[in-house]
Amino acid sequence: MKKVICYVNQFFGGIGGEDKADQEPYIVEGVVGPTMAINAALKDAEVTHTVVCGDNFMGSNTEEALSRIMGFLEDKEMDLFIAGPAFQAGRYGVACGNVCKAVKEKFGVPVLTSMNGENPGADMFKKDVIIFKGGTGAVKMRQDVKVLTNFANKLLAGEPNLGCEAEGYFERGCRHEVFLEDIRENTAAYRGVQMLKKKMAGEPYQTELVIPEKDLVPIAPAVELKDAVVALVTTSGCVPVENPDRIQSASATRWGRYSIKDMDRLEAGVFKTIHAGYDPAAGNADPNVLVPLDAVRAYEKEGKFARLHDYFYTTVGTGTTEAEATRMAEEMIPFLREDGVNAIILGST
Amino acid sequence: MTVGANRIVPTISIPYPLGDPNTPKEEQWKLRYHRVGVALDAIATDVTEQTVFKVRI
Numbered sequence: 001m002k003k004v005i006c007y008v009n010q011f012f013g014g015i016g017g018e019d020k021a022d023q024e025p026y027i028v029e030g031v032v033g034p035t036m037a038i039n040a041a042l043k044d045a046e047v048t049h050t051v052v053c054g055d056n057f058m059g060s061n062t063e064e065a066l067s068r069i070m071g072f073l074e075d076k077e078m079d080l081f082i083a084g085p086a087f088q089a090g091r092y093g094v095a096c097g098n099v100c101k102a103v104k105e106k107f108g109v110p111v112l113t114s115m116n117g118e119n120p121g122a123d124m125f126k127k128d129v130i131i132f133k134g135g136t137g138a139v140k141m142r143q144d145v146k147v148l149t150n151f152a153n154k155l156l157a158g159e160p161n162l163g164c165e166a167e168g169y170f171e172r173g174c175r176h177e178v179f180l181e182d183i184r185e186n187t188a189a190y191r192g193v194q195m196l197k198k199k200m201a202g203e204p205y206q207t208e209l210v211i212p213e214k215d216l217v218p219i220a221p222a223v224e225l226k227d228a229v230v231a232l233v234t235t236s237g238c239v240p241v242e243n244p245d246r247i248q249s250a251s252a253t254r255w256g257r258y259s260i261k262d263m264d265r266l267e268a269g270v271f272k273t274i275h276a277g278y279d280p281a282a283g284n285a286d287p288n289v290l291v292p293l294d295a296v297r298a299y300e301k302e303g304k305f306a307r308l309h310d311y312f313y314t315t316v317g318t319g320t321t322e323a324e325a326t327r328m329a330e331e332m333i334p335f336l337r338e339d340g341v342n343a344i345i346l347g348s349t
Numbered sequence: 350m351t352v353g354a355n356r357i358v359p360t361i362s363i364p365y366p367l368g369d370p371n372t373p374k375e376e377q378w379k380l381r382y383h384r385v386g387v388a389l390d391a392i393a394t395d396v397t398e399q400t401v402f403k404v405r406i
Contacts, residue, residue: 060362091363123351219355222395230389236366282365288381289368295378295385304389343392345385346354349363 002045002156005076006035007069007083007099009092013052018279021091023054025065027072034141038082041149045156049076051099055091058098066102078109080152085114085144086121088136088319090277093121100129110155114144117170118321126170133168136251136319215322223343230300231309231341233332235317236283236290236349237275238266247315249276255315255328257335260308265294277318278349291347309341317348350399356391357401358384380406 010020012033031039032050039047051069058065081103083096093115100111114132115122122131132151134144147168155161160178164171180186191208198205239247245256260266266287273283273290283290291312300308313332317325336344350357360366367384368377383406391402 056363120351216353216399217355219396219398222393225389225393228389228392230392278364280364282368282370285370286368286377289365289370289377292367292381292385295367295381298382299386299389304386343389345388345392347360347366348352349366 002042002079003048003077004038004042004045004080004082004152005049005051005073005078006031006038006047007051007053007081007096008033008035009058009086009089009095010052010054011092013050015052021054021056021279023052024057025051025053025068025072027051027069034085034145035082037142037145038149038152041145041153043153043157045079045152048078053095053099055089055095058095059091062098066098069099070102070106073103073107078107080156081107081109081111082148082152083111083113085132085134085141085148086116086119087134087138087140087144088116088119090120090318093119094124095121097121097125097129097131101125104129112148112152112155114148118319122170127172130172131170133170225305226303228305228343229307229309229339229341230296230305230343230345231336231339232260232291232293232296232312232347233344234291234312234314234347234349235320236314236347237273237316238271238283238287238290238312238314239274241270241272243274247274249274249316249318251319251321251324252316252328253320253324255313255332257311257313257332259310260293260312261310263293264297266291275316275318275349277316283349290349292345296345305343309336309339311335350401353399355399356388356394356396357399358388358391359401359404360384 010023011017014033027049029049031047035047035050053065083100086093086096096113100113104111112130114134116134116136132147151167184190195205239256240258245254247254247256268285271287273280288294296308315328361369367381384404387402387404
């Protein structure tokens with residue numbers, strides 16, 4: 001019987017939500033939450049242990065958390081390590097990537113995880129770790145676990161990996177060796193020439209090594225601060241307490257702009273956060289830790305820059321797709337341009 | 350880095366990027382004032398690639 005060890009966060013570990021996100025890592029024998037489903041779907045293998053760690057603890061003390069987890073695993077037998085699935089939960093996805101990468105490097109065992117393409121962990125770790133393309137939320141748990149464990153079973157049985165497209169994981173930008181039948185049509189020279197002929201004839205062809213692209217915007221030139229009209233934009237979900245534009249707490253499609261004219265700071269009780277991806281206590285007690293109006297005003301009074309734009313712009317960043325974020329930015333830009341804004345401080349949470 | 354921002358100033362935590370509620374108000378203010386200052390200087394600095402600016406507090 002092959003041995004598999006799993007990793008889940010505090011939520012899937014069954015100890016609690018955001019209020020338990022500071023949970024330090026620990027290990028238990030056997031299954032917890034979703035690792036029960038993983039265990040049930042494994043053939044000739046079992047989940048012997050599950051590691052649980054709070055997303056905030058992992059995010060804020062990454063090295064410490066990883067070192068403790070490596071300590072838990074040091075004396076355990078393990079043929080495979082599985083983290084998640086993490087869906088679109090950003091901190092959880094990054095945690096799964098970090099843990100998988102560390103386990104692979106330290107113990108040399110295969111590691112697998114699953115998350116949604118919009119999860120920042122996917123871009124960060126897809127080159128280091130096999131990450132299956134997962135759903136947006138836990139409602140896809142059964143499906144994501146099935147894909148993950150199907151591949152795990154193949155891997156443990158020593159069956160060949162058919163590559164990212166066929167198996168359903170994110171492209172790693174690397175090639176792995178496959179032995180094809182020893183005939184002329186399978187040689188690299190023959191395949192290359194066929195591709196070239198198609199290209200020359202203007203026919204569609206598919207390269208065998210696609211280079212993944214990173215989505216970067218051109219770098220804006222520096223501005224002269226003495227002429228700068230600065231605006232504050234935030235993905236922290238900081239809004240007037242009544243949330244007049246009903247911006248969603250997650251997967252936002254709406255944004256708002258709110259006047260900060262004649263305000264020296266954002267007062268608690270006047271502004272709050274409606275972001276569902278983090279504990280709102282600190283931001284509600286002092287919204288300036290999210291949108292630093294007090295500090296920006298201080299610099300404005302000192303004359304460090306020309307003036308602050310009269311509104312701040314806000315939406316919620318958790319689970320928000322790149323496509324929606326791009327659209328919202330494009331909708332904000334005309335308002336900013338109209339007032340001559342030429343520099344923006346975008347605060348994220 | 351992965352979201353593609355070109356000028357980045359580190360903050361301290363997701364729920365409170367610019368002021369740890371477990372520290373005195375004055376300390377939070379110092380940190381926030383410093384990092385916003387770094388951000389303003391970053392806007393006025395030419396860069397050739399994605400750049401994470403250094404903070405002292």
